[in-house]
Amino acid sequence: MISIDFTHDPSRESWVDSANDPGSDFPIQNLPYAVFHTGDGDQRIGIGIGNQIIDLRYLAEQGLLLDEFVSPCRSDVLNELMALSGPQRIQLRQLLSKLLVRSTDADQVLMKAGLRSQDSVEFCVPCRIQDYTDFYASIFHATNVGSMFRPNNPLLPNYKHIPIGYHGRASSVVISGTEVIRPIGQKAPAEEGGLPTRSPAVLLDYELEVGFFVAQGNELGSTIPIDKAEEHLFGMCLVNDWSARDLQKWEYQPLGPFLAKSFATTVSPWVVTMEALAPFRAAEYHRPEGDPKPLDYLTSDENSSKGGVDIQLKVSLSSQQMREKGLPAEHLSQTRFTNMYWTIAQILTHHASNGCNLQPGDLMASGTVSGPSRDQRGSMLELTWNGDANNPTPGTDRTPLRLPTGEERKFLADGDELILSGFCENSEYRRIGFGQCRGTVQPARR
């Protein structure tokens, strides 16, 4: 596990003034990576600092970085940087922290030419994602969904032993802000033996998830022991795993979700590194006493004592009517990443446990992060308890959401913007944030 060092010192301030605002997601203690361009498509890697982003290619070309970092920092995606060793990643973080700290040493005039306002740039998917895998690691989410679709058998017998996951579609992973077009697809016949229909998804949903990117990978045929898993984690982001529930219900057996998910998966631009998250590692993750212990290959003392990451997560929604009336986005739910049943180390180790090769830049997502109470649910499906009036599930608290405009929502309407955000906070260290992961639903294209 990564040690706390001077870069985490909460008294540290930056010469970029906005980074010192107490509410900033991006103080000098964070230093998340992103990939951006300034309208010309010339993608560059940057570091978030306050409301600015500093261009790493520029810093490399000015000779401000060590030789070994020049090539990865001049790249147009993060993959080469993600493939650095753990000690190298720490060294680069320390170097960047020293360049950005408020002191008389740093050549601010030189560096200021590499600063761009975050408002002025366009963000890109931060790396070439060769493979994207989505998990199902919140037992609250799995139990909620299972209760709706398999009321007699909500949690399958493998759940407490296997971090359940499935391969996702990498090509349709899009950056925050990309419009999400309502998919068209097949839906179950109205009556048994009838013909299915095909029309725009009505039960369109979001899923609040946390993603993590692989650092150094493993060769095909080798595995990643749980004790080494943390070395293979580069950093984390927010993920909205958009889901068309009506398509999913009809297509998902026996081989799992497919077109119900592959129309879009939105990631936030900022990759918050495992180094930045070091002060927020947590013992707590949700495996109650009495539950079976994971098998040995998923067990280590370090994982048990601080395998969790204490990220607070929020979802809000803004309808087109709300925006037209100047109303702020409506808060839907808030949950914590410590509610997960499986840690990110367990997920990564399990993924490679059959010899499957992971590669720098591979994206894994947690699955919907739901907590035990209603206001901690990470999807509309759970918040409205499958709010489909034609398909009630007896004995549940199905309740449409009411927006400040009086509009009701069972699922997402065209024009709805979903905004995910996340941050880490405790009494000892400086709060750091993930920024936002946004997407607006567009009408289906017939």
Add this chain to the structure above:
Amino acid sequence: MISIDFTHDPSRESWVDSANDPGSDFPIQNLPYAVFHTGDGDQRIGIGIGNQIIDLRYLAEQGLLLDEFVSPCRSDVLNELMALSGPQRIQLRQLLSKLLVRSTDADQVLMKAGLRSQDSVEFCVPCRIQDYTDFYASIFHATNVGSMFRPNNPLLPNYKHIPIGYHGRASSVVISGTEVIRPIGQKAPAEEGGLPTRSPAVLLDYELEVGFFVAQGNELGSTIPIDKAEEHLFGMCLVNDWSARDLQKWEYQPLGPFLAKSFATTVSPWVVTMEALAPFRAAEYHRPEGDPKPLDYLTSDENSSKGGVDIQLKVSLSSQQMREKGLPAEHLSQTRFTNMYWTIAQILTHHASNGCNLQPGDLMASGTVSGPSRDQRGSMLELTWNGDANNPTPGTDRTPLRLPTGEERKFLADGDELILSGFCENSEYRRIGFGQCRGTVQPARR
């Protein structure tokens, strides 16, 4: 659909003599693409002709190709070439056919310097596969497998309406000849409520599949109408979708196969183009009268009349003992690709029907190609009817295979080599082949 032209003329012969052998998979009527290197890792694109491969980078550099083909033919993977338009692909095929035909015009001395014996090169995965999707398009396979695991409900209600598929793992797609290491994984508890175990897969299996590569793709949010699907198909190959049935059974619910498949998927080196396959298009694919018609978006006259591809497929197995005794590989089964319930055009159109973006080089596999009779089954699971003595299914024809050495097989043993092959043959045109897709099972690495 692609027209028959002079490149298909069965009387056409090449100045590469081995291409004129009646048994050759690679006559001048075929001209499949592959990517190879000669031991130095310097990957090049080549065309198979007889027992030779001709180096397209060399031809491009000698000025023998048109300007527009120089860049794609100098690449180290096929993606740029796959992204050419349909008319460009035909033009390049015609040009290569003219260069390789037996005539006094072709500058054989110049071209011969670009020939390599196929035995002397190492083949590579032919393109950068951004996404790999595996389907389940043989109703015979789906019914066989369903009968074993869901005897009361073998074929799910969606099967005749949706080309069922799931995202596969792209990183572990390997080229023919790559060793396949037996995976280790979790298996179901011996009794209900017990703990799972973790050990090397015992029920290791192959799946005989046909793959196809996407040519030009589609933008996220757009679709590919069934009438246009053929334009987006580049070519086909053989695929062995190795499967660990004991891992699969325990992990696959509710999100589908994961580690049971992601340890290795083997592809053949040769990509047989849709142009080469034009004489072998077939009306027949297996949708019996009385079955529901596919929904409109999956229906077109052209698809119904010649959406099939008449490929004959064979599987054979060679155990280590057999090789030590100098015995030839044992034939296991033979089937035809016209046994599929869904055509490749329907599969492609369905995949993009929710707006999912496909990209040049994406690989889709058919799912196990099984036919109606026992000797047409494309997996060991089906041939031995889940040959697990501890888990019998009453009323089935479970029979272990007996090899010429007297060895018995219920599933694959360490040292077993699987050899898939395929060819197209009819009375009017020259027979063309796919070469082989081979892989040998190696012991698990503890």
